[in-house]
Amino acid sequence: MRSRHDMPFGASLAPGGGVNFRLWGPAARQVDLALDAGVGAPPRLVPAACDAQGWWECHVPEATAGTLYQWRIDGDLLVPDPASRQNPLGPLQPSCVVDPLQFEWDADWTGRPWSEVVLYELHVGAFTPEGTFAAAGERLEELASLGITALEVMPVAGFPGRFGWGYDGVLPFAPHAAYGTPDELKHFIQAAHRLGMMVFLDVVYNHFGPAGNYLGKYAPQFFSETHASPWGAAINFDGPGSRAVRDFFVHNALYWVQEYRIDGLRLDAVHAIVDASRPDILQEISQAVRTAARGRHVHLVLENENNHHERLSAQPRPGCYDGQWNDDFHHALHAVLTGETQGYYHDYGHEPLNLLARAMTHGMLFEPSERKPGGARRERREAPPQPLGTMVNFANNHDQTGNRALGERLGQLAPPGAGPLALLLSLLTPATPMLFFGDEFGADTPFRYFADWEGDLRDAVRKGRQREFGHMARAADGSPVELPDPCDAATFEASRPDPAHRRTPEGQRALALVQSALAMRRQHIAPRQSLLLAGHHTARRVGDSGLRVCWRYSDGQLMVLEVNLGAQPLHVAATAPALAGERELLRHAWPEGTAPDIWPAWAGRWVMGAPAV
Known part of the structure; x- marks a missing residue:
């Protein structure tokens, strides 16, 4: 089976030969296609024609898959195609025509239902020493054998530099060149499918990165004149010219689902998307994906700091989402184990064990949930119960680990013996679980913020991190330490979990614990998700540090x-x-043999049965 997503922009192979090129540039006065003519030679220019809506297009009969090209704006500025399928040398260099139909997909894969999802978040560059799709594919069998059913890949959209988290991408359709080619990403996805694992992709629809983004030069309508974003210009989803902008992102979602056979999308920080339209862009993306994915299990997940549980549905519904990262669970668990109350842990410092209990029985804790600049919420109104399966619970993720001064995992911050129990609590509730790469073998390496910026941007990022986190950079004994330089390759290298740790006795114990927990989940929790009675779960305190949590089924x-x-x-x-x-x-x-009136330290037991009469 071969698959291609047709879209109204970018480069596409024409049925009769050659390539059609199309760019939305309503502010440009002149646009030429600049075809690469080889090393040292000036590009060959092909004039593009413009219609009344600002679409520039041309047909090049001799172009084919592998042709390198750029767009020349107003006679001097060379830019990549914003809908490029591949930029082999990065976003500052020419784009490449790709033939999606060259790749042969297995026809029998239709995904897995949401109730079976066990997520594993990974960063392609830091997952293996090689940092490529191909190398990551060689590690998949060991994850499948643990019981992982879905990989959640941090953003792969093209960005400048050798390394970065990926949330500052500028080419949303082009896999980051350092990770590999489009076909190598497809091989990675197909390898996961053959092992029974889905692949979710983290996508960023709330901003473009600060380097390598030229849209403002020829399509300023991409950016809002009335809304702001924490990371620069907000995307224009509801102002003049927004229809083409909305189409760009809707097609991006469909592109990954159809052309790459992606099984799920995780939409980053949707609280930073402002859209007064009805339906809004999040509803429109969901509706489009649900329609396109008929016959397949394709899942949609949100990150929303403001919670807004009304976007979630326990059943796949157009306009709605299957799951959402539950920061409230993480923050309450973190506060219980570490006692931290600064920043966004401020709201969890009072009776954190009670908050953790409610997060396990009700889902998100606060609604609405906007934050003040210091991290505390503006309001602490209690959220109503949500379907627990729509909650994505975790002990670590890239944000909660990487947005610390030194990038420590919860296991390194918690008291001895607490780390494994925290991991089990994230895996063994009716909520959908997520592991962060390395957690499966108890990695003690940090995961830090890293970005390969240069020049003024590099200096600005360094100073910003120092300003925000410098006072928090402390050793275990409380003495100050130097904050890691986010733009130093050593910071990136230090964020790779050490594979040798897997072979240590501690690593083997962690692997065995995760494997047994996921086997229990597969046998006793996943098959019963549809029987959960929403709003009927309870928890009570037992002494100063204990909880007895009851989940009820129909x-x-x-x-x-x-x-x-x-x-x-x-x-x-x-x-x-x-x-x-x-x-x-x-x-x-x-x-x-433990006495029934004694609960050991950092211990837990799960049982099932009917209420005693």
Whole structure:
């Protein structure tokens, strides 16, 4: 099976031969296609014609797959195609014509249902020493054997430089050249499919990066005149000229789903998207993807700092989303284990164990949830219960780890013995779980912010990080340490989990723990997701550090978690009656034969049964 997404811009092979080139440049006075003529030779120029809506186009009979080209704007500025499928030397160099139909896909893959999703977030550049799609593909079998069912790949849209997180991409349709070619990304996706794993892609529709973006020179309508973004000019989704802008991003979503057979999209920081249209751009993207994905499981996930649970649906519905990152769960768990209350942990410092309990039974905690500049929320109104399967829970991710001064993982910040339990709590609730790469073998390496900027931008980023995090850069004994330079390659290299750690006794124990937890989830939690009774789950405190959490199902069964999130054994005065037909699903750090009135330190046990009569 071969697949191509047809779109109204970019370069496309013409049915009768040659290539059609199309660019939206309503502010340009003259546009020429600049065909690469080889090293040292000036490009060959082909004039483009413009219509009344600002679309420039031309046909080049001799062009074919592999032809290199740029657009020349108003006689002097050479720019890449913003809809380029490939920029082999990066966004500052020529784009390349690609024939998507050269790649042969397996025809029998239709994905997996949302109830089976176990996400694994990874950064392609830091996942392996080689930092490529091809090298990452060689690691997939070990993830499938653990029980991972879906890879969540941090953004791969083309950006300048050798390394970066990917959230400052400027070519949304072109895989970052350092990671590999479009076909190599497709091979990676197909390799995952053959192992029964889906591939989700992180996409950024709230801004373009600060370097290599030329749209303002010839299509300023891409940027809003009335809205702002934390990262520069906001995208214009609701002002004059916004129809072409909306089409650009809708087609980007469809491009990944159709041409790359992507199984899911995670939309980054949608709280930074402002759109007064109805339907708004998020609804329009969902509707388009749902229509295009008929016959396949294709999932849509949001990151929304302001929560807005009304966009979520327990069933795939046009206009709605399957899941959302639940920062509230992470922040409450982090506050319980570390005692941190600064920044956005401010709202979780009072009774964090109670907040964690509510996050496990109700989902997101606060609604609405806008933040003040210091990180605290403007309001702390309690959110209503949400379908728990739509929550994506995690102990670590790129934001919560990388946006720290030194990039420590929760396992390095929590007390000894707490890290494995935190990981289990993120995996073994009815919420959809997500691991951050390296967590599966207890990696103790940091994940830091890194970006290969140059010149004034490099200086600005360095100073900004120092201003924001310099006072927080402390060693374990509290003494100040130098903040890692985000633009130094050493900072990027230090963010790679050490594969040798997998082979250590600690690494092997972590792998065994994750494998057993995901086996339990696969057998006892995933098949029962449709039976969850939303709004009927409960939790109660047990002593100073314990919780007894009950999740209820429509067939009368309960799944109960008893957990001690404390460094000392918990003496339980009175326990709940045993469940009828009780069966233990999993226990951690809870030895057989432990007295029933003792809950060990940093321990948990999961059981299932019916309420006792």
